[in-house]
Amino acid sequence: MDVPAVQPSSNVAFHKGERVLLDRASAGRPKQLEDLKRKFQSALESTKCLVGLDMEWKPDRCKENSNHVALIQLAFGGSVWLVRTCEIDLPHFVRQLLKDSSVVKVVAGLDSSDRNKMQSSFGIEVPKNPEEAGFVDISLLARECGFVGSGVKKLCERYGLPIEKNKKVSCSNWAAARLTEDQLQYACDDAFFTLLLGGRLLQEEKVSPSMLRTRARAACDLVLPVAGLSMRTKDMSERRAEVNAFLQELNEAISRACEAEGVAKFPVAKLGQLRDKIGVAFGDRASLLLVPLGARFLKEQCQLFGISKQDHVWARSAAETAPFTDEEKSLEWASAPEKSLQTWLSLQQPRMAKQELLGRLGLLARAFEGVEESAKAFAVRKQACELSASATDSPDPPQRGQAARSAAGLRPSGNTKIVECRPRPLRKKSDPQTVVARGIPKQ
Known part of the structure; x- marks a missing residue:
């Protein structure tokens, strides 16, 4: 199938400027914290009170389990500050920045779940119209421009800044005892590119004017040309080739599994158990590649896979x-x-x-x-x-049998039976159960 499964560009942009970490070790003593405060205030003044803002927390697996914000990322031009609020109390100078409406805070998708997180984690209430508190939302600016896709990755692609947004890292444990280099880079990229995108979007003619946006644009014009020097690119062609090969083999394995089971679709939850032609489980290969085998990721690979509402997947054909x-x-x-x-x-x-x-x-x-x-x-x-x-x-079902199961990479079992993919009953609209992960907008 001559279809690219992931973003075709081989070069990926990333933040390579100064990184300041505020955690138990760096901000554990009063003198250290005072030195960091002076450096923080100097960074804020140098950017004309303009900052890119993002937050991370351990994914909420159910409505009753609402985790507090574990990390705050603040991009001051080319430098990014990472505040580990899972280890230390929110420093008073960071709290003041978040509450100060004169500080322009460029964010991406500040929805109700993000506002609730700030309220429950730090006692900071953000008004329904976040611009009243100095927040400029790039997702709102993108919608005003009529752009298809208002997320950071889509907008970066639009402006020629392709970035890597690994879903497995995105939904990782941000309250872990030690953050990995992949997590640190992801966190810096989110705040840094949100700030850069704010500068680009504020220049669009369709963006509605306001006093805050005018002030934000003036600050962006002064700060972002220098901030852009902290951006680097790297060649990801080898990794892209590995991921594309993996997804192509998974496409073929799903086809074999559906044929073996005599069904049209295969449960996403069981994809990790499928095995490739040499017997390696796709779950193990996905872990090595940092590729999530979830429905959301597979939806992004729409050229190779189709996903049903019941989280069953099928492999698209060449035709x-x-x-x-x-x-x-x-x-x-x-x-x-x-x-x-x-x-x-x-x-x-x-x-x-x-x-x-x-x-x-x-x-x-x-x-x-x-x-x-x-x-x-x-x-x-x-x-x-x-x-x-x-x-x-109403096509005839494919042949079933142990030979077909072996070809599909399924483990043999003494009590094997054919399983039909029956759709689950639809949940009523009044059912309040939801899962909120990282404040991703519902739309």
Whole structure:
């Protein structure tokens, strides 16, 4: 399948400036803390009261388990301060910065869960309109500009600053006794690139003006040209090739497993148990590559995998993911959607299963989103829904047996039985159970 599974750029941008760590060791004595305070105030003055802000905490696994903020990242131009609030009380000079509305704090996606975290962790209340307290949210700026994707990674790609956002590191234990180098780099990158993106977005014509944003833009114009000198790039082509090879082999293993079990989809929770052609478990390989085998990560690899609402995965076929032709893309999807769908169906291979057709339509809609043809993307998705609601396919189930199970890399078992992938009952809207991880916006 000639489809890139991850971001094609081989160069990745990262922060390589000064890193200051405030933890039990560095801020444990009054004299040390006083020296750090003077250095902190000097850094704030040098950036004209402009700072990039992010927070991390141990992932909340359920609603009842709400962990406090474990790390605060503050980017002062090219230097990033990391405050380990899981080890020390929030220093009073950091608290003052967070509460001071005259300090411009550039953030990414400061939603209600983030505000609740600040309240429960530090007793700091952020108003419903965070700009009243000096917070400039780049996600809000991006939406005002009509950009597709308002997260840090997507926005960095838009401005030619490809960064690495490893989900396994993102959802790691930020309250661990010792942070890894990967965690430290991730934390610095989040605050640093949030600050850089703030400068880029504030220059966009569609951004609504305000006194705070005008002040923020003036500070960005002065500070960020120098801050940009703390950015470096590294060649990630070798790692990208390893991850792409891993995902391609996983795609093939899922196909073999579905054939062996006689089902169309495979549970995401069991992917780690699958084995490659030489008998190595994909869970072990994923750990070595720092690749999460969760539904969220697999959704990002949409060119190779499809994910159901019940967290079951299927492998996309070569026909489903083949490059789109000019004829497919030039159809009048927005003005004549039904006619375009019929013409599009006639262009596809005659033996494509319905699931493949639906998947290909979904990928086509994503392709239009990538070039911001939102009207076309909406029309394609609507036609995919109508096609899905029509008569379903009923293909003959694949052959079952121990030979098929062995080919799929599944361990033999004395009491093996074929398991159907039955959908779980939908949860009622009134069910209050949710999982909030790292303050990721619900949308």
